[in-house]
Amino acid sequence: SQTIHQWPATLVQPVGSPLSLECTVEGTSNPNLYWYRQAAGRGLQLLFYSVGIGQISSEVPQNLSASRPQDRQFILSSKKLLLSDSGFYLCAWTGTSEWFSYNEQFFGPGTRLTVL
Amino acid sequence: EDKVVQSPLSLVVHEGDTVTLNCSYEVTNFRSLLWYKQEKKAPTFLFMLTSSGIEKKSGRLSSILDKKELFSILNITATQTGDSAIYLCAVAGSNDYKLSFGAGTTVTVRA
Numbered sequence: 001s002q003t004i005h006q007w008p009a010t011l012v013q014p015v016g017s018p019l020s021l022e023c024t025v026e027g028t029s030n031p032n033l034y035w036y037r038q039a040a041g042r043g044l045q046l047l048f049y050s051v052g053i054g055q056i057s058s059e060v061p062q063n064l065s066a067s068r069p070q071d072r073q074f075i076l077s078s079k080k081l082l083l084s085d086s087g088f089y090l091c092a093w094t095g096t097s098e099w100f101s102y103n104e105q106f107f108g109p110g111t112r113l114t115v116l
Numbered sequence: 117e118d119k120v121v122q123s124p125l126s127l128v129v130h131e132g133d134t135v136t137l138n139c140s141y142e143v144t145n146f147r148s149l150l151w152y153k154q155e156k157k158a159p160t161f162l163f164m165l166t167s168s169g170i171e172k173k174s175g176r177l178s179s180i181l182d183k184k185e186l187f188s189i190l191n192i193t194a195t196q197t198g199d200s201a202i203y204l205c206a207v208a209g210s211n212d213y214k215l216s217f218g219a220g221t222t223v224t225v226r227a
Contacts (some may be wrong), residue, residue: 032213043122043204043219044159051213059214090158094213103148103208105215107158 002027006108019078023091031093033074038088118143118209122218140187143209152204
């Protein structure tokens with residue numbers, strides 16, 4: 001079966017510090033991968049998605065970046081965090097084979113980031 | 117740009133009540149509409165709808181899509197405190213890889 005991991009679960013960082021959040025998927029190959037941010041009590045804002053190794057599409061201009069160094073690994077980074085980067089970060093994947101409805105996204109447990 | 121609007125933004129009900137959540141959308145090349153339930157952490161999948169007028173049911177939850185009027189409703193009957201959550205609606209449209217999410221409806225069920 002497929003599982004998705006995210007770490008860390010919670011993070012408190014000072015303004016101006018760097019950030020690295022990691023997401024890995026097990027049990028599937030060549031997934032589409034996504035990073036979302038959710039502000040308190042709000043919907044999901046798509047930040048980045050990737051359809052393959054090294055392929056990153058950015059949805060919202062900001063001081064965040066994403067990388068996909070391996071097929072099932074997706075990393076969200078920042079060189080200098082801002083207060084406005086606080087939020088709940090979710091990684092998600094969709095399958096790309098005939099076994100999946102490619103619209104259905106499966107979410108990781110999330111990382112709650114507080115920037116002080 | 118694809119647009120998804122959910123209403124109400126929040127509501128409070130008592131156990132046993134029936135809840136109806138709304139999701140309207142404007143997308144190019146509609147492909148499917150999805151409902152998710154989010155408690156404390158990751159959203160969990162409830163339903164995917166692609167055809168008008170066909171109700172999907174899972175226990176006390178049901179959902180239906182109207183592609184002519186561009187909306188969907190999610191019903192929860194005989195609500196329980198465990199139904200308290202944010203309910204998210206998302207639509208797959210013009211971009212093959214993306215879902216557009218609404219802001220969510222926060223449901224609070226009081227004992």
